[in-house]
Amino acid sequence: MNKRRPYVRPMEGWWRKNPYFIEYMVHEGTALFVAAYALVLLIGVVRLAQGEAAWKAWLTALQSPLSVFAHLILLLAIGYHSYTWFKIMPRTLPPLSLGGKRVPGGAITATGLIAVALASLALLALAWRIST
Amino acid sequence: MTEQIIRMEVMRYRPEQDEAPWLQSFDVPYSDDMSVLQGLNYIKDELDESLSFRWSCRMAICGSCGMMVDGVPKLACKTFLRDYPGTVRVEALHHFPIERDLVVVLDDFMEKLERIQPYIIPRQEQALSEGEYLQTPTQLERYAQFSSCINCLLCYAACPQYGLDSSFLGPGAIALLHRYNMDSRDGASEQRMELVAAEEGVFHCTAVGYCSEVCPKHVDPANAVNLNKTRAAGDYFLRFAKPKGRCQ
Numbered sequence: 001m002n003k004r005r006p007y008v009r010p011m012e013g014w015w016r017k018n019p020y021f022i023e024y025m026v027h028e029g030t031a032l033f034v035a036a037y038a039l040v041l042l043i044g045v046v047r048l049a050q051g052e053a054a055w056k057a058w059l060t061a062l063q064s065p066l067s068v069f070a071h072l073i074l075l076l077a078i079g080y081h082s083y084t085w086f087k088i089m090p091r092t093l094p095p096l097s098l099g100g101k102r103v104p105g106g107a108i109t110a111t112g113l114i115a116v117a118l119a120s121l122a123l124l125a126l127a128w129r130i131s132t
Numbered sequence: 133m134t135e136q137i138i139r140m141e142v143m144r145y146r147p148e149q150d151e152a153p154w155l156q157s158f159d160v161p162y163s164d165d166m167s168v169l170q171g172l173n174y175i176k177d178e179l180d181e182s183l184s185f186r187w188s189c190r191m192a193i194c195g196s197c198g199m200m201v202d203g204v205p206k207l208a209c210k211t212f213l214r215d216y217p218g219t220v221r222v223e224a225l226h227h228f229p230i231e232r233d234l235v236v237v238l239d240d241f242m243e244k245l246e247r248i249q250p251y252i253i254p255r256q257e258q259a260l261s262e263g264e265y266l267q268t269p270t271q272l273e274r275y276a277q278f279s280s281c282i283n284c285l286l287c288y289a290a291c292p293q294y295g296l297d298s299s300f301l302g303p304g305a306i307a308l309l310h311r312y313n314m315d316s317r318d319g320a321s322e323q324r325m326e327l328v329a330a331e332e333g334v335f336h337c338t339a340v341g342y343c344s345e346v347c348p349k350h351v352d353p354a355n356a357v358n359l360n361k362t363r364a365a366g367d368y369f370l371r372f373a374k375p376k377g378r379c380q
């Protein structure tokens with residue numbers, strides 16, 4: 001008689017068992033916030049198409065404390081999402097060489113994060129210029 | 133060097149008598165230079181000879197001693213008891229069926245390894261008299277990293293997608309497939325593309341990236357998998373642009 005009886009372990013709750021997987025799930029989860037913000041902007045476009053009154057009402061709605069709070073949450077979630085996105089970036093890019101030397105993963109992540117920071121600052125400055 | 137005692141909680145599963153795996157505790161005297169594998173060998177030699185586990189080289193090159201140490205995929209011979217003060221939990225490698233104690237069933241990986249044709253299939257068969265297939269250091273550089281794989285399967289134990297659906301070709305096999313595809317002497321990447329682009333191929337991966345984190349040889353399988361996503365997508369679209377075969 002065959003004594004073999006290989007035991008297959010269940011996968012239930014796998015993502016709670018390792019901090020790395022928790023971070024992965026949070027990263028994936030924060031993508032929903034990116035989608036949510038895209039939706040907010042999309043509604044803005046629709047309101048703009050509906051005429052000046054609708055547009056103004058949308059702008060006022062954005063200034064409500066609830067909306068400001070929601071945007072703060074969105075900013076945090078999207079910030080975290082981009083941070084983890086650039087963290088995984090070296091794993092998804094083909095090997096980059098500079099002057100015959102392989103560019104280390106840390107440098108790729110850092111360059112990405114700096115680019116985000118600069119782009120955000122530029123956008124902020126532009127928005128500031130327009131609104132004042 | 134003073135001897136200390138560590139409590140090793142070791143997963144046991146004896147198919148003829150255990151319904152499910154369980155943890156057995158052993159108090160093991162150890163010194164600073166002792167690996168988890170040496171701890172297990174102490175148990176087998178002095179405390180319970182029935183404990184089963186795989187090992188061979190004791191120097192992180194044969195890839196036999198992969199197991200979960202405190203929940204993390206590790207080579208037992210490359211992991212030191214001193215880094216786990218007090219207690220350490222040793223379990224069979226995640227995501228594989230357990231054969232006995234710390235020994236897992238490797239059949240699935242072996243079958244996958246065979247499928248990727250992990251050997252050079254020459255672009256152009258060369259007669260012996262023509263000499264060796266030459267390669268420049270730059271050409272070597274393109275695949276060298278992926279050739280360091282020792283088939284220890286820590287990456288599979290780190291891959292939740294493989295755990296959830298073992299039909300996935302998986303990080304290790306894809307890294308090796310990539311290693312041969314990137315070799316200037318090999319001409320079989322088109323044959324292997326079918327595996328890459330299949331349902332069970334690279335698109336099963338959701339870029340968790342933990343496989344590369346645990347790899348003891350810095351192979352970076354996640355990179356191989358993700359590069360092949362681009363290749364598979366490119367291949368898919370190029371198929372429309374450049375039809376294969378001649379017009380009739």
Ligand code: FES
Nearest residue numbers: 189190195197209
């Ligand atoms: S015993 Fe060979 S890799 Fe650990």
